[in-house]
Amino acid sequence: MNWLCAPALAILVTFAATTQSRACDLALLLAVDVSGSVDKQEYRIQMDGLAAALRDGIVADALVDQQAQIALIQWTGSSRQRQTIPWTAMRTYADVLALADQIEADPRIWRNFSTAIGEALEVSRAALAPVAHCTRRVIDVSGDGESNEGTEPASQRALLSADEVTVNAIAIETDDANLTAYFFENLITGPGAFVVTANGFADYPEQIKRKLQRETTRQMTDIAQQ
Numbered sequence: 001m002n003w004l005c006a007p008a009l010a011i012l013v014t015f016a017a018t019t020q021s022r023a024c025d026l027a028l029l030l031a032v033d034v035s036g037s038v039d040k041q042e043y044r045i046q047m048d049g050l051a052a053a054l055r056d057g058i059v060a061d062a063l064v065d066q067q068a069q070i071a072l073i074q075w076t077g078s079s080r081q082r083q084t085i086p087w088t089a090m091r092t093y094a095d096v097l098a099l100a101d102q103i104e105a106d107p108r109i110w111r112n113f114s115t116a117i118g119e120a121l122e123v124s125r126a127a128l129a130p131v132a133h134c135t136r137r138v139i140d141v142s143g144d145g146e147s148n149e150g151t152e153p154a155s156q157r158a159l160l161s162a163d164e165v166t167v168n169a170i171a172i173e174t175d176d177a178n179l180t181a182y183f184f185e186n187l188i189t190g191p192g193a194f195v196v197t198a199n200g201f202a203d204y205p206e207q208i209k210r211k212l213q214r215e216t217t218r219q220m221t222d223i224a225q226q
Contacts, residue, residue, distance in 0.1 A: 046204060
């Protein structure tokens with residue numbers, strides 16, 4: 001009778017190994033600025049740019065390979081941050097394309113409020129709880145201005161570091177305020193955290209694609225070198 005059990009045992013072992021290898025390696029939370037400084041067209045550029053970046057072959061391959069989980073938060077002033085797209089598993093290329101379509105169609109919630117980056121980080125950190133099992137958890141913040149309301153973003157760094165959460169950012173430069181330097185000094189957190197600069201909203205689609213390529217493929221490179 002033992003020989004009859006061997007094939008079943010082999011199937012179970014193979015299934016367990018496959019399940020383990022296909023565990024979530026990346027949870028990516030997209031935190032999109034919808035503050036009053038972002039007009040209707042600029043909001044559209046952000047959402048269309050994100051969707052196009054997800055459809056990029058390098059990004060899509062990496063997301064599926066890592067069985068990533070992705071969600072999206074719209075954020076603006078104090079008490080005005082909301083997760084508009086729930087955590088979604090990127091098991092197949094069809095999942096990635098469907099998410100891109102969903103982001104393109106995601107309606108804007110707020111229009112005329114301040115910039116509370118610290119509170120956006122607080123909400124984002126709490127939103128990561130359902131994906132605590134993912135190997136790497138990243139908050140991807142977009143913004144076109146410094147925080148001017150609520151909790152200071154730098155005050156969230158210790159909590160984020162304790163949770164082993166990485167915060168990266170894309171600074172959309174629209175004046176001479178040097179938002180990139182501000183994000184370096186006050187926002188990004190974690191090993192290898194970085195800021196990408198978009199020279200105005202017109203440059204956003206190209207830079208968010210570069211950012212997602214870097215964000216999603218870094219872990220794959222690390223694995224290959226082990």
